Amino acid sequence: MQKPVKVPGPDHPIAVTKSPQHVVVVVAGKVIADTTNALVLREASYPEVLYIPREDADMSQLERTAHATYCPYKGDCSYYSIPAGGEQAVNAVWTYEDPYDAVSMIKGHLAFYRDRVDAIQIQPN
Numbered sequence: 001m002q003k004p005v006k007v008p009g010p011d012h013p014i015a016v017t018k019s020p021q022h023v024v025v026v027v028a029g030k031v032i033a034d035t036t037n038a039l040v041l042r043e044a045s046y047p048e049v050l051y052i053p054r055e056d057a058d059m060s061q062l063e064r065t066a067h068a069t070y071c072p073y074k075g076d077c078s079y080y081s082i083p084a085g086g087e088q089a090v091n092a093v094w095t096y097e098d099p100y101d102a103v104s105m106i107k108g109h110l111a112f113y114r115d116r117v118d119a120i121q122i123q124p125n
Contacts, residue, residue, distance in 0.1 A: 051109035092116035
């Protein structure tokens with residue numbers, strides 16, 4: 001069965017822009033990601049999400065999991081855990097490896113659940 005694809009529109013707007021901020025993600029005293037190239041995804045009434053380029057994350061600190069979800073606006077979503085963070089950091093990171101065209105800018109980026117990491121530090125560039 002083919003998955004439904006929805007195009008963002010007035011009833012469900014999605015915007016992706018470059019963040020003007022320096023973003024650092026910390027778990028168990030370790031810097032997991034550090035970037036000045038984050039993207040901000042704003043989707044409908046959801047809280048904004050920061051997407052960090054993979055090249056600015058320490059991928060050796062992440063462990064791919066079998067967990068997966070689907071968004072009709074963005075596509076198939078894969079997850080990573082951060083072993084250093086223990087139970088709290090299970091499936092703490094998500095990524096759209098082949099996102100739909102409307103949000104293609106987030107390809108190659110990671111997002112972190114704020115409540116599954118110790119800190120997402122945001123500072124002006």
